[in-house]
Amino acid sequence: MGHKQMFQDHTVLITGAGAGIGKVLVQSYAREGACVIAVDRDQQKLEETAAIMEAEGLDVLCYTVDVSKPELIEPMFSDIDEKQGKLDIVINNAGLGIWKHPFDLGLDEWDYVLNTNLRGTFLCTREAAKLMRKYKRGGSIINMSSTRALMSEPNSEAYAASKGGILALTHAMAVSLGKERIRVNAICPGWIETGEYNDLRQVDHDQHPAHRVGRPEDIVKACFYLSDPDNDFVTGTQLVVDGGMTRKMMYEE
Template identity: 40%
Template sequence: MNDFKDKCVFVTGGAHGIGRNIVEAFRKAGARVAFCDLDRMQGEAAARDTGAAFYPADVADAAALRGVFDAVCERFGEIGILVNNAGISEFSPLADTAAEQFDRILAVNLRPVFVTAQHMAARRNTPEGKRLYGRIINIASTRWLQSEPGSEAYAASKGGIVALTHALALSFSEYNVTVNCISPGWIDNGNFGELTERDRRQHPSGRVGVPGDIARACLFLADPANDFIDGQNLVIDGGMTKKMIYVE
């Protein structure tokens, strides 16, 4: 495992699930870690368990998100590793989906990726700042290229993250910052009930994913030596998006 003891990490949506595992992974690797989340109770519990700093915030509030970013930098030094993980998944029949619901999902899932990245660029927009090490890792989803009925807003938000990632990578080309994203497939956060053998067997990998699979990928992308990986979307789905599926 890489040693990140001189690095400051900021994770959005770090109170539970994949986000919490990312927080834990970087803490175990020695990093100074802060995270934000709307869930105060779970956030405080995660902070106690991991030793990370918790900032309650709604990522859809751009001013509040920038304020947390600045507070983390003031406390720990400039954020070197930014993980945009916060997101909500609300599926509903297309005919019943209001435009306001669509906008809310994009405001939580997609816009914060731009807000945090733009703020990092603005803070570093000096000759000295542009030389600072940096990694931006955005959490998308295999829903960016696969869908089910009623998933329009979620699919749009995740597809937007993939597109925004390669755009940001080019905009950060004058900085010492790489920008990549990860698209998880089926990740078992313990919210799906008991898994069946069929659930496992349908994956070419022979199992359903776990949050640690995504956290380890974040450590890999954050490695200072991996600066030639830029603008990429790393799909972690046990091979499912490569599997031809017909109705049985």
């Protein structure tokens, strides 16, 4: 018997799909039978992601959209409605940070981070939920927050504020959309290495209670859990995937 694909007949939209965690999410959901809609502001990276899937005989529908630009979001979902006619899972993964001391952080920089990470997540969630309500199939929305919503290093104010806002937005939307059978959850990744994993030092791994740095596949597994239709009792929550780092007390030795 062949492998039963977990997301056969599901349509999944993933933002920030051109690189890092988003790229691995596209590949993972496509390989599990989903029709994947990949969204990124970088057209070249998006095309590279799609080419990998096409080489495996898997189709990916691509949209070059910067989610900080609200005028692009509604037309994208209108086009999805027309072309797909269904939408089951949305992963709001697009995000960025600007690392500057708060004395030096410009208001335009603050706005760009908040508008991409927080406002973009809200608008994509709202437009997706409108379609899910229309299709009467329910759905799962996953918002990518960060352990930086819970703890900080210096010079991360805009990023931390946006990711903390995502956690609050998640439980608010879960309550508002519950009657539509739309679940809304968040994931807080810790250190997820998207570059050369083998170049990491042993000390990088050893500082984690789990004794290793995270991989994108760790976030994929969390997304699979939260988007599995059988897990329809899980909504409004945040899942921390960080190898235990936010639970580790730090003292100078």
